[in-house]
Amino acid sequence: MQQIKDTFVSDPEAAQYIFSDTQIQSLHHAWHCLDTKRFVILSGLSGTGKTALLRHYARLYCKLVGVDPEKHSAVVAVSPDWRDPSGLLGYLNALHADPTFQAEPGLRIVLGAARNPELPYFLILDEMNMARVERYFAPFLSAMEIKGPIVLHSNEDNVNDVPPSITWPRNLFIGGTVNMDETTHPFSDKVLDRAFTFEFWDVDLQGYFERQPAEHRNTAVEKLLIQLQEQLKPIRRHFGYRVAGEILAFVRDCTDGGSVTTDAGNRLLDQAIFSKILPRLRGEESPALITALKGIGDICRDHSFDQCVQKIESMRQQLVATGITRFWS
Structure with a gap:
């Protein structure tokens, strides 16, 4: 052993x-x-x-x-x-x-x-x-x-x-x-x-990020992913190391090492979150899901992720109207 x-x-x-x-x-x-x-x-x-x-x-x-x-x-x-x-x-x-x-x-x-x-x-x-x-x-x-x-x-x-x-x-x-x-x-x-x-079910994103080569790291994106993860955990829709690594790879490739704080970089990060994290969201109406949608929406709004904000708002409206919501609607 x-x-x-x-x-x-x-x-x-x-x-x-x-x-x-x-x-x-x-x-x-x-x-x-x-x-x-x-x-x-x-x-x-x-x-x-x-x-x-x-x-x-x-x-x-x-x-x-x-x-x-x-x-x-x-x-x-x-x-x-x-x-x-x-x-x-x-x-x-x-x-x-x-x-x-x-x-x-x-x-x-x-x-x-x-x-x-x-x-x-x-x-x-x-x-x-x-x-x-x-x-x-x-x-x-x-x-x-x-x-x-x-x-x-x-x-x-x-x-x-x-x-x-x-x-x-x-x-x-x-x-x-x-x-x-x-x-x-x-x-x-x-x-x-x-x-x-x-x-x-446990995912140690911080530990995962610390094991990555220095040239592959992006502290701003890592912090954002950890924030999103915390919102998703209560409804068990959080993501694993594969998703985190692929988002970092996407941003790294698209920005060619540049900053994600530029308008172009921010739009790419918006697309990455939309593509890899939001499709995981689904479920029946519950206090936990309502709180999670609001929390993720607030984070995306703070980062000016317009595409993500619009999608989350449509999912929230669907939840109110039908009692159930999912990304693919």
Whole structure:
């Protein structure tokens, strides 16, 4: 555990992210406390580094034990059209004269873990609940619980070196990231009972800004983003490190290092806030949402962000008229 923590601090790539000791320790112990069930789910705010934490942990862990991270880990993006395990594990193509097996990236990790039980393998499922987990992940859910086999195809013999089934590999570390919104699916107890679930909602913008190279920093914009963040927190519509970094990159590129206090720079910053932060605003009428809209509107008005002010005012009027508001109306 101490080696992992130290490596997260010393590794240049991992050090760019804000991960607390508690987050790293919780992930480590959740992946190691059960000898045959190494399954975690990271949920919460988009852009807080959930996938990055899993990816960097896997990379650094592999380096510590002396194996190639490229061969022992895979990040698989879950597709909304997955209705069975074929998108994750592949499928048998019986249309050829000689049957072939169409393998998918997830299968490489699973087979590697089965063939090398003394070495670690990491399977990271990005946006895990874009499809119904109970459908495409069913073989894993069953095998990890009863320590039974994962069935890959129905042929008696291997097909393209893919066996009919494999014994559940105890050295397979599985991590999934999820966001809960109108585009995703909820989890059943069947899934949650098998996983350790962690939430990522806290965002340390000041700490994030302090880790950036000096030439990338803009204290005026950083202060503004922190002010907006404070208004959004009470309604849980605040933003993560990704949004903050992209706004800074947008302003830096547009102004070519110049000041945002000029009329042209101010209009660009107005556009950046409009494009990256305001679309997050939505919800039913409540004191917290009313207060948040007023607070954000006041900040934008103080900075003469005319485009943002107009949009927030239209959203406020929509809230009064219908009891619900959203950016996309």
